[in-house]
Amino acid sequence: MTREEVFERLTDVFRTVFDDETIELSDSTTSEDIDDWDSFEHINLIVAVEEEFSINIPMGEVTTMKNVGEMADIILAESSK
Amino acid sequence: MIQMTITSLGFIIFVLAASLIYYITPHRFQWISLLFISVVFYCLAAEPYTIIFIVISTLIIYFSALYAKKHSGSGRVAFSITIAAIVLNAFIWFLFKGSAYWIQLSSFIHARVPAFPAMGGLPFAAALGMGYYTCQAIGYTVDCYWGTAEPQDNFFKLFLFLIFFPQLTTGPISHYNRLLPIYEGRVFDLYRMQRGMQRILWGFFKKLVISERIAILVNAIDGNRSSFNGIWLLIALLFYPLQLYTDFSGSVDIVLGTAEILGIKLPENFDNPFFSQSSQEFWQKWHMSLGNWAKDYIMYPVLKAKKTLELSSGVRKKYGKRAGKLVSLGIGVFFTWFVTGFWHGNYKYIVGCGMLYFVVMILYEAFSPLLKRLNDLLGVKEDSFSWKLFRMIRTYIIFSFSLIFFRADGISEAIGMIRDLFLSFTPGIFNPWIFFDGELLSAGLTDVDFHIIWISVILLILAAILRDKYGYARNWVALQGRIFRWCVWLLLLTLVMVYGKYGPGYHAADFIYQGF
Structure with missing residues (x-):
C-alpha cells in the first residue's frame, strides 16, 4: 500500500465520520482544521480508521498523534506488521 | 515548619537563591541541584517526614516500569504490573486525600451497624501536592506501558519528576515526556528571567489584589446567609467564579513563572476559559x-x-x-x-x-x-x-x-442555596437597593475596594484579549517601547504593593487548590 492510497482511503473515512464531503486531507491537517474533530470524535475516527485498514492502533499512538501525516505513517507501520 | 506560601516574600527570596544555585552548578549536575532545591523547598513548605510518601510513589513507578519493560514480551505480565502500580498509587492517594469518603462511609455504616467501627482520619499528614504528583506517577506508568515513554533508569531523576518544587503547590500536572528537558543543563538567560518575573508579578496581582479582595465579600456573604440574602446571594454567585479563577490561575502563573526562570516550560492550566462559548x-x-x-x-x-x-x-x-x-x-x-x-x-x-x-x-x-x-x-x-x-x-x-x-458544606446545603437564590426575587426578599443605599459596603469591602475590583476586571479582560491575539499579554508588552514597558510593569508592581492584601496583620488565605 502506498502513502497515496492511504490518503485516499483516509479521506473517505474522514468524510464519512464527519459527514462532510468537502474534506481534503494533507500531511499537516490537524483537529484545528476540521470543525467537529474534538476528543470524542477523535476516538470514533480512530475506530473507523482501524476498521477500514484492519489494524489496531496502540493507545499510546492514539493520544500522541499530532496530524494526519502522522496518522498515515502509523497506518503504514501497523499494516506492514 | 516555616510558612512557605508562594505569595510570601520568603518564596521570592527562595526562588532567587534557587536560581543562583541552579545556574552556578555545572550543566551536568544541574538536575541534581534542582532535586536538592526541591527537597529543601518541600521541607520548608510541608511536614518534612511526609516526603516519604513521594519516595514510596517513586519506588512503585520506578520498579514497575522497569520490570514491565523487562517482561514486555509477555503482555499479560506487563499489564498486571502496570495495573498494580496504578492501584497502589491511587490507594495511597485515597487513604489520605480521599479520607473524606471512607470516614463518611464508615460513620454511615456505624450508625446502622454499631459493631462496625467509625473511622477517624489517619495519624499522619498527607504529602504536599499528593493529588498532583499521583496523577503524574500514574501517567508515567501508563506511558511506559504504552511505549510512549522510555522508563527512567535513574531513580533520583524519576524522583525529581514527582517532586519538582513549583508544581507541588497547585499543579499543573505534567506529562513525563514533556518534562524531559528538566534533566538537561542550561545557561542563565536574562530575558527568560525577566519573563518569569513578569509572570510571577501578574500572578501576585491576580491573587493578592483581586482574589483576596473578592474573598472578603464572598466569605462575608457565605458566612452569614441569614442576614445577607436576596441580591447578596446573586453577588456571591457571580463573584465566586472570578475569585476562584484569579486564585487558581494566579497561583499557576507564579508556578509557571518560577519554572520559566529555571528555563523549564510547564503546561498551561488556563486558556481564557471565560471566553468559552x-x-x-x-x-x-x-x-x-x-x-x-x-x-x-x-x-x-x-x-x-x-x-x-x-x-x-x-x-x-x-x-x-x-x-x-x-x-x-x-x-x-x-x-x-x-x-x-x-x-x-x-x-x-x-x-x-x-x-x-x-x-x-x-x-x-x-x-x-x-x-x-x-x-x-x-x-x-x-x-x-x-x-x-x-x-x-x-x-x-x-x-x-x-x-x-x-x-457549600454538603449537598443539602447546596440545594438550599440554589432554592434561596431563586427565592431572592420574591417580594420582601428582593433588595436591589443595596446598590444605592450604601448597604453594599457592609460586607467588608470599602468603596475603594469595589473600584479596584472593577478596574482589575477590566485589566483582566484586556490581558485576556491580548493573550488571544499574541499568545501572552507579555508578548504584546514586549513589542512596545522601553518607556511604556517599564510603565506597565512598574504600575503592576505598585498595584500589588499598594493594593495587595498582605502585610503585617493580614495573612493571605491559602490557595484554594493548594489542598489537593
Whole structure:
C-alpha cells in the first residue's frame, strides 16, 4: 500500500465520520482544521480508521498523534506488521 | 515548619537563591541541584517526614516500569504490573486525600451497624501536592506501558519528576515526556528571567489584589446567609467564579513563572476559559492539565475499550449514528467527570462538578439540533458578537451554579442555596437597593475596594484579549517601547504593593487548590 492510497482511503473515512464531503486531507491537517474533530470524535475516527485498514492502533499512538501525516505513517507501520 | 506560601516574600527570596544555585552548578549536575532545591523547598513548605510518601510513589513507578519493560514480551505480565502500580498509587492517594469518603462511609455504616467501627482520619499528614504528583506517577506508568515513554533508569531523576518544587503547590500536572528537558543543563538567560518575573508579578496581582479582595465579600456573604440574602446571594454567585479563577490561575502563573526562570516550560492550566462559548469548551480551557490527564488516561482508554465500542456500535446500528455518538459521549463524559470529581476528594464535588456537568453536556448534545432549529426560527445570527457574548455569559452562569457545590458544606446545603437564590426575587426578599443605599459596603469591602475590583476586571479582560491575539499579554508588552514597558510593569508592581492584601496583620488565605 502506498502513502497515496492511504490518503485516499483516509479521506473517505474522514468524510464519512464527519459527514462532510468537502474534506481534503494533507500531511499537516490537524483537529484545528476540521470543525467537529474534538476528543470524542477523535476516538470514533480512530475506530473507523482501524476498521477500514484492519489494524489496531496502540493507545499510546492514539493520544500522541499530532496530524494526519502522522496518522498515515502509523497506518503504514501497523499494516506492514 | 516555616510558612512557605508562594505569595510570601520568603518564596521570592527562595526562588532567587534557587536560581543562583541552579545556574552556578555545572550543566551536568544541574538536575541534581534542582532535586536538592526541591527537597529543601518541600521541607520548608510541608511536614518534612511526609516526603516519604513521594519516595514510596517513586519506588512503585520506578520498579514497575522497569520490570514491565523487562517482561514486555509477555503482555499479560506487563499489564498486571502496570495495573498494580496504578492501584497502589491511587490507594495511597485515597487513604489520605480521599479520607473524606471512607470516614463518611464508615460513620454511615456505624450508625446502622454499631459493631462496625467509625473511622477517624489517619495519624499522619498527607504529602504536599499528593493529588498532583499521583496523577503524574500514574501517567508515567501508563506511558511506559504504552511505549510512549522510555522508563527512567535513574531513580533520583524519576524522583525529581514527582517532586519538582513549583508544581507541588497547585499543579499543573505534567506529562513525563514533556518534562524531559528538566534533566538537561542550561545557561542563565536574562530575558527568560525577566519573563518569569513578569509572570510571577501578574500572578501576585491576580491573587493578592483581586482574589483576596473578592474573598472578603464572598466569605462575608457565605458566612452569614441569614442576614445577607436576596441580591447578596446573586453577588456571591457571580463573584465566586472570578475569585476562584484569579486564585487558581494566579497561583499557576507564579508556578509557571518560577519554572520559566529555571528555563523549564510547564503546561498551561488556563486558556481564557471565560471566553468559552459552551461548557464543553470551557472545560477544555479550565484546569487543562487535569482535563488532559483525564482525557488521555481515562476517557480514551474507556472509549476505546471493547465493551464500549460494542455498545455504541450496537446502538448505532439500531437507532442511527447520532444515538451511537450520544452513547459513547455519555460513557466518556461520565467516567471523565466521575474521576475528576472524585479527585477533588469529596462526594459533593462528584455531584457538583461531575454529575451536574454530565447532565448539562448530555442535554446540550441531545437537544442541539432542536436548539439550532429554534435559532433559525428566531433569526439568531450565530456568528454575531451579541450571540457569542450571550453564550459566554450563559457558560459563566452555568459554571457559577456548579461552584455552589464547591462553596457549600454538603449537598443539602447546596440545594438550599440554589432554592434561596431563586427565592431572592420574591417580594420582601428582593433588595436591589443595596446598590444605592450604601448597604453594599457592609460586607467588608470599602468603596475603594469595589473600584479596584472593577478596574482589575477590566485589566483582566484586556490581558485576556491580548493573550488571544499574541499568545501572552507579555508578548504584546514586549513589542512596545522601553518607556511604556517599564510603565506597565512598574504600575503592576505598585498595584500589588499598594493594593495587595498582605502585610503585617493580614495573612493571605491559602490557595484554594493548594489542598489537593
